[in-house]
Amino acid sequence: MRMRFKPYARAELLAADFHIHDPFHLQGQWHAQFARPAQPMMLELGCGKGGFLSQLAAAHPENNYLGIDITDKVLILAKRKIEAAYAAAGRPIDNVRIMSADIERIGHLMTPADTVSRIYINFCNPWSKNASSNKHRLTHPRQLIQYRAFLADGGEVYFKTDDDDLFRDSLGYFPAAGYEILWQTADLHDPEPDWNIRTEHEGMFTEMGIKIKALIARKLPGDESVTWVEPKRRAQPDEAPEHAADPAGGAE
Numbered sequence: 001m002r003m004r005f006k007p008y009a010r011a012e013l014l015a016a017d018f019h020i021h022d023p024f025h026l027q028g029q030w031h032a033q034f035a036r037p038a039q040p041m042m043l044e045l046g047c048g049k050g051g052f053l054s055q056l057a058a059a060h061p062e063n064n065y066l067g068i069d070i071t072d073k074v075l076i077l078a079k080r081k082i083e084a085a086y087a088a089a090g091r092p093i094d095n096v097r098i099m100s101a102d103i104e105r106i107g108h109l110m111t112p113a114d115t116v117s118r119i120y121i122n123f124c125n126p127w128s129k130n131a132s133s134n135k136h137r138l139t140h141p142r143q144l145i146q147y148r149a150f151l152a153d154g155g156e157v158y159f160k161t162d163d164d165d166l167f168r169d170s171l172g173y174f175p176a177a178g179y180e181i182l183w184q185t186a187d188l189h190d191p192e193p194d195w196n197i198r199t200e201h202e203g204m205f206t207e208m209g210i211k212i213k214a215l216i217a218r219k220l221p222g223d224e225s226v227t228w229v230e231p232k233r234r235a236q237p238d239e240a241p242e243h244a245a246d247p248a249g250g251a252e
Helices: 009-014 051-059 072-089 103-108 131-136 141-148 164-176 200-207 231-235
Strands: 041-045 064-069 096-100 116-122 151-161 179-185 213-219
Touching (some): 009 072, 051 064, 051 072, 051 096, 051 116, 072 096, 103 141, 141 151, 141 164, 164 179, 164 213
Parallel strands (some): 041 064, 064 096, 116 151
Antiparallel strands (some): 151 213, 179 213
16 A cells, blocks of 8 residues: 655655755765764664664664665654654654665765664565566665675674565575675564564564564675676676787788
């Protein structure tokens, strides 16, 4: 079900101090957007309605958190949930920022100077209708390799999904993109780890009897750990070697 357009969303987001209005001008400056820039920065890709991000950031003032989603009509709900969570905790909103952006273009937003310690990907679009759409998955190697530019060596990716095909494919995506899978489960709630924070989608799928799949992957150092090759490059024939000079030719 598509979410309706919210004409008030943009103006309300622009009035929020913790909303980043023009993120593409902040390459290399993300740590400076927080009250305590020396703290580790965590990133949630596809923060949606903000149920996960609001709980996590309010409970961990020792970290800074950045949440990204593609549309204002969803991000406005995250904004309100963050405000409610911090009001309940009696704390200022000083360690979380949110912004609207296309995650597929994250390479234009973040640089190696914007070091991220951990990435959260919760219930992203599985894009499983046909093979050509898989490249849009947030765990596809094209994306995972982009994250390598700003994720610290040894930095982790926490991934949760209800989709069996996406999870199965992601178990291959991460190693191909230079990540080591540290932990995985086909049923996150049996038993449920103490660190897990249930998202809105997680609660909905669990009520439907769908098991939640999850993994934790760690970025390996060095480009040599990446084995994935862009399919278009893989399909190209090897370049023909240059013709050797004719020993009989040449100027006299």
